Amino acid sequence: MVLEKNTYSGSTQNSQKRVIGQLSFIKLILLCLVSFVLCAVGPLVIFSPIPLAMAFLMYGFVQTFSVALVAIFASMALALTVPAMAELSIYSVIMVIVTIVGFMVSTIVVRGEHPVKGFILRGLVSLSVIGLLVFAANVISPEPLTASFEKQIVEYTNGVKSTENYQAVLKNGGDEARQIEQFMSNPLELIRQFYNWIFSLVFVFVFFVLWLSTFTVMRNKSLWHRMHNYKYGLSDFVKFKVPDFVVYFVIIGFGLFVGSDFLGGETAEIIGGNILLGLGVLYFFQGMGIYVDLLRYLRIFGLLRNLLTIMTIFYGYQFVAIAGLFDTWVNFRKYFKKK
Structure with missing residues (x-):
């Protein structure tokens, strides 16, 4: 044998x-x-x-x-x-x-x-x-970190204002020059506004x-x-799905953001905005999974698929997040199944 x-x-x-x-x-x-x-x-x-x-x-x-x-x-x-x-x-x-x-x-x-x-x-x-x-x-x-950070920002802006490049940018004019001048003239105000959104960012x-x-x-x-x-592979990763109950927090955040004039003013707007931004990125992940499956269903592969994916991530992220949110009720993937 x-x-x-x-x-x-x-x-x-x-x-x-x-x-x-x-x-x-x-x-x-x-x-x-x-x-x-x-x-x-x-x-x-x-x-x-x-x-x-x-x-x-x-x-x-x-x-x-x-x-x-x-x-x-x-x-x-x-x-x-x-x-x-x-x-x-x-x-x-x-x-x-x-x-x-x-x-x-x-x-x-x-x-x-x-x-x-x-x-x-x-x-x-x-x-x-x-x-x-x-x-x-x-x-x-x-001292508080915010105070230390603000001191460094003031020192940095004062140093930039004294440079020739800064003066040259202002002389050229344009929207970019106006935005830079606005920041340099009152950096602390913009930094304090940034604090309001630091958690969600x-x-x-x-x-x-x-x-x-x-x-x-x-x-x-x-x-x-x-x-x-x-x-596991990419097909497993793109199955990311936000739990259905999270949509109630989206509704709360949207209500606080839109109805801030009646629900607490600027504080309600900031809280609502942070909720929407934080949950929005999760629904973006869910929407990207749907988008990847859509490209696979349309048999788009290779370089074209990579280009479409990159462009969608950076230019269509808002639509992707909305698609991910509505997938809670619609279940878009059921339309990708071949009969």
């Missing part, structure tokens, strides 16, 4: 070795470099955890942390030794936070968690940590960055699935 060889396990091991062999150390450095560059490009910072999350999954925790730490310490050293590169210290701090976020997202896969559960859990943990850090800093600081930012990173990692599962036995 001839014994058959277990070719499955052997072929799997060979394929894993082949994939790992293709992952050169240069590519790891490139991923970390891309992440660092995104940290320094204003609004694009929301994308910065994605390359690191992919690096953690493809190269492991030790190698990725090592390269990221080298980049952080090198940029910090340059900031301290070269005055012209002082801004690198800010980007180094951002890179530390981004590395932590990328690590958190990658652990969803490593631990085999459902992507929706893992994403929500990490969002709540992040908000709790931020709250504790702010509370601790406020207790330790000799932090909530939206934290959950959106985590959602975007998790969405991209699930979308590119083909790059790391041979190294991780992970049974």
Whole structure:
């Protein structure tokens, strides 16, 4: 009797070795470099955890942390030794936070968690940590954090006003120049208005960055699935659904925001607005799941699908959130089923 060889396990091991062999150390450095560059490009910072999350999954925790730490310490050293590169210290701090976020997202896969559960859990943990850090800093600081922050803003605006670039912008005129002049003339008033919305803005930012990173990692599962036995994918992540009872809080927030003149004035408007913003991002996630399923139903794939998804996220987010809200009653996915 001839014994058959277990070719499955052997072929799997060979394929894993082949994939790992293709992952050169240069590519790891490139991923970390891309992440660092995104940290320094204003609004694009929301994308910065994605390359690191992919690096953690493809190269492991030790190698990725090592390269990221080298980049952080090198940029910090340059900031301290070269005055012209002082801004690198800010980007180094951002890179530390981004590395932590990328690590958190990658652990969803490593631990085999459902992507929706893992994403929500990490969002709540992040908000709790931020709250504790702010509370601790406020207790330790000799003066309230708001007062310290306002002093720094005043010093910064006074320094900017004395520069030639600022005067040149004002001379050129235009809407942008008027907005800058308005902020510089009374920065504290705008900062205090910002305080009113800080809770919902932090909530939206934290959950959106985590959602975007998790969405991209699930979308590119083909790059790391041979190294991780992970049974979930993008189709599972986009099934995100807000519980039906949450719609009552939306109604309350809308009532406070619209009827603020009769329900408490500006305070009611601020509370209602914060409720709508915070819950709006959750319904956006639900709406994006519907949108992704719609593109799949229409058989739109590849580059066109990626472009449509990106454009919808940044230009059609309000419509997506509304679609997610109405999905509570309509169930749009039932129309995507082929007869």
